[in-house]
Amino acid sequence: MKLAQKIKEAAASKATVRLSSFAVSAALAACCLIAFPSNANAAERGAYNGACGAGYSVVNQQTVFSEGGLPAAKVYLTYSKATGKNCAVTVNAWDDSAWLFGVNLERSDNPDSYQSDYGTYRVYAGPVYVNAKGTCVNWGGQWRYQTAYRSNTNCG
Structure with a gap:
């Protein structure tokens, strides 16, 4: 028992x-x-929003990751064949809160062409424009204290 x-x-x-x-x-x-937000919502929120205007097409993009490694923002580089200008915008992919966002863009051959927009935004930072026909660009974005940056891309 x-x-x-x-x-x-x-x-x-x-x-x-x-x-x-x-x-x-x-x-x-x-x-x-x-x-943490769900990946599906982050993908929707981080989609390109047309902020650069009519005639601009996305030619490159990169993700800004949170401290925890989740997608927090997307940086889009666009180009207008009609104007020969590049445009960059950083779009919130995290949530609907206001955060420190930033975007920057410059011709690789001319640091004086540097354009940026930094501030506290809910949806996106930018757009910023540079006439870069026939040359490469440096561009990137920021979410809080995390950054993503590329140099000498999209030449031509």
Whole structure:
């Protein structure tokens, strides 16, 4: 009889451990879902929004990642064949809150052409424009204190 009782107690103890492990896992998952936006929403929010205007097409893009490695913003480089100008904009991919955002753009051969827009925005920073027909550009963006930057791209 004592052996049967010990078996029941051991089985109950294992069930309690399993239930406790499940509860902890569920609590951690719920915490993370609240603290971080879903990838689907981030992708929608980070989509190019046409801020550069009519005639501009996206020719390059890069992601600014959060401190935790999640997509926080997207930086888009666009070009207008009609004007020969590049345009850059940084779009919020994190949430609907206002954050420090930035965008910059310059001709690679002319640092005096540097254009930027930095501030606290909900949706996007920019647009900024540079006449870069026939030359390369340096461009990038910022979300909070995280940056993404590329040099000497999109030449021509």
